[in-house]
Amino acid sequence: MSSFSRKDFLKSSALASLGIGSSVLSGKSSSLLDRISQAKGEAKNIIFMVSDGMSSGTLTLGDLVKRRQYGEATNWLELYDSTERPYHRGLMDMASLDSPVTDSAAAASSWGAGQRINNGAINMSPDGRRHKPIAEIFRDAGKKTGLVTTTRLTHATPAGFAANVPDRGMEDTIAMQYLQREFDLLMGGGARHFAPADRDDGKDLFAGFRAKGYDVIREKANLPNASRQKLLGVFSDSHLPYTIDRQNNAALASTVPTLAEMTQTALKQFNGAQNGFLLQVEGGRVDHAAHGNDAAGLIYDQIEFDEAVGVALDFASGREDTLLIITTDHGNANPAxxxxxxxxxxxxxxxxxxxxxxxxxxxxxxxxxxxxxxxxxxxxxxxxxxxxxxxxxxxxxxxxxxxxxxxxxxxxxxxxxxxxxxxxxxxxxxWLGTVHTSDYVELAVLGPGIEQMDNFTRNTDLFEMMVALAGVEKYASN
Ligand SMILES: [Zn+2]
Known part of the structure; x- marks a missing residue:
């Protein structure tokens, strides 16, 4: 590295750590936002898919095992292997404000409010500023909003699109914010933060959701009966079981839906929404399996996430009004x-x-x-x-x-x-270890504006992109 470029690099790094976007420094003639402005408002619908804690090796493992066991590629790799649909592929820097290694709370907040914040917080800066999350922004613009996950609904990744707390552990509070903020669809685990017997304040949030006109569903068999406009589906006390455990336990298999089934239900509810929708889908237990160096837990949950990717790709296929983002929030344990x-x-x-x-x-x-x-x-x-x-x-x-x-x-x-x-x-x-890693992550995007994306994206840029492409008004932090 020459002394000039090294100095430039150090300066960029220093500014980046202050939260100043790399696009300012990269010498490009215009920012990403300027460049995508021609597609402003073209993304009526947004589907944001996260395989939590998916190292590059995990993407490979899911694909290798699916090919060897079931004789077909994953939908994600099939997308890369095909010339049929235009897509963007790049790497993304997921650093948080206080570490190159992010946690899921800061990572989801970078997408959910366009701010780098400290690990452990959800849409709150260290100085106490609250950043309006994207699900509220889209709700206020008249769009349907939904969160689907295999973790507790109150876990960091879904919360990063919808809640504001200084500490991700405040899951009772996050559940209460969901009730107060009235998002249209919530599906996943975490009954313990909705049930009066388990909540610290003894409140019955299931009753609260019913009183606001939600269908409240606790078993997979009732999914097809969801009829009202709003839906709360909670299928486990804590996280949903790993796919490998669900598949080999008849009781779990009959009561807990797959991520693909939940995604299908969500898209059915939202399809035709007059002003469109924002849907986040998380394969959240890929991360837990990586922390646990648990190969079967990891691989079959990654394959299940990929089934949900297939559902989203089918929905987006042939439409020009849907932005589909497929990514992860950080590496974890880097298996290979x-x-x-x-x-x-x-x-x-x-x-x-x-x-x-x-x-x-x-x-x-x-x-x-x-x-x-x-x-x-x-x-x-x-x-x-x-x-x-x-x-x-x-x-x-x-x-x-x-x-x-x-x-x-x-x-x-x-x-x-x-x-x-x-x-x-x-x-x-x-496995490399048992914790998150700083690897730049895989990012695939389909839909309006993708021609203008850079091959290396800063996490907060995805928030700006989603807001601009959906043509909604964002609000100042308070
Ligand atoms: Zn984790």
């Missing part, structure tokens, strides 16, 4: 298929071992503790994975369950990470 065996030729067959799994690692660990025997551990892993781990491997997991340190990288000193590493020997899927 590692080369195994002579000339790496064992990697594929090892990866195919995932097809024998019937439960998540979460399920395995929920039945084990420090008092488990080595044979208990081997049996439980066998039940969930059809793999016979060695006695020595089971002893290492037992040590970890007893709190003994087992690895030199401290972030991996947990039973979850040790189990993930043991199974890596059979799956060839290994």
């Amino acid at each position: 298929v590692n080369g195994t065996g002579d000339r790496y030729t064992d990697s594929g067959s090892n990866l195919d071992n995932i097809q024998q799994f019937t439960h998540s690692n979460d399920w395995i660990l929920s039945g084990l503790d420090a008092n488990s025997s080595v044979e208990d551990i081997r049996d439980r892993v066998k039940t969930a994975t059809n793999l016979g781990i060695t006695r020595q491997q089971a002893i290492m997991l037992l040590k970890s369950l007893n709190g003994e340190l087992t690895t030199v990288y401290e972030a991996k000193n947990s039973p979850k990470a040790v189990l993930g590493s043991i199974l890596a020997n059979y799956l060839s899927i290994n």
Whole structure:
């Protein structure tokens, strides 16, 4: 790097950390907003899809397993492989105000209000300023607004489009804001923040939603009966189960809808809305599985997210009034298929071992503790994975369950990470760590304005784009 460009780079970095957009510094003749202004108001509908905590390796893993197990590519990669539909593909910088490694709260707020804020907050700056979230902006413009997720509805990513709290842990408050703000459709988990027995204030938010004319649905079987204009669907006390666990448990399979089914329901409710809509769809448990180094949890939830992508692509197909954004908020644990065996030729067959799994690692660990025997551990892993781990491997997991340190990288000193590493020997899927990473993330966009996008996007630009392309008025922060 020459001294000039290095200086320039340092200056850019310093300004970027102050929240000044890179487009100002990049020397482009006009900003993204100027360039997309010709498409202003053309996006009547916006669908924003987030696979939470999806490292590039996770996108690859979902696609590899879907091809090997089901004989077809993921919808996301099929989009990249096709010349039929114009799309934008690029990388996005998801940094928050206080770290290059964002959490989901700051990440969703960057899209939800166009502001970089500190990790842990939702649409609130450190000085207490409240930023009006995009779902309120769109609601006030007469558009339908909806949030669909596999996490608790009050979790950080949906909240980042719709709520304002200084701490993402204030989930009772977030649920109350949803009730007060009257968004049109909410579907996911998290009954414990709506039910009077579980809320700190003892209020019955389910009754509150019914009083405001919402259909309140608690089981998948009732989804087709949703008839009114507004819908609250809550299908679990906390997060929805992992796909791999739902698929192998008849009771869960009959009561909990898939992300694709919820997305389909939302688009059916919103289709034909006079002024259009804003719908956020989150595959939220991809992130949890990555934190847990849980390969089956991760891969089958990523594939389920991709099914929802297919539903959204079908909706957007042939229309010019719909902006479809498909992305993630940050990397997590950066899993990858590692080369195994002579000339790496064992990697594929090892990866195919995932097809024998019937439960998540979460399920395995929920039945084990420090008092488990080595044979208990081997049996439980066998039940969930059809793999016979060695006695020595089971002893290492037992040590970890007893709190003994087992690895030199401290972030991996947990039973979850040790189990993930043991199974890596059979799956060839290994993990960098157990937490979020700063990787620039994958961004795919279809619809109006995409020709003008840069190949490297700042997270806050997506908010400005959505507001401009929808032609709605944003409001000053207060
Ligand atoms: Zn996370």
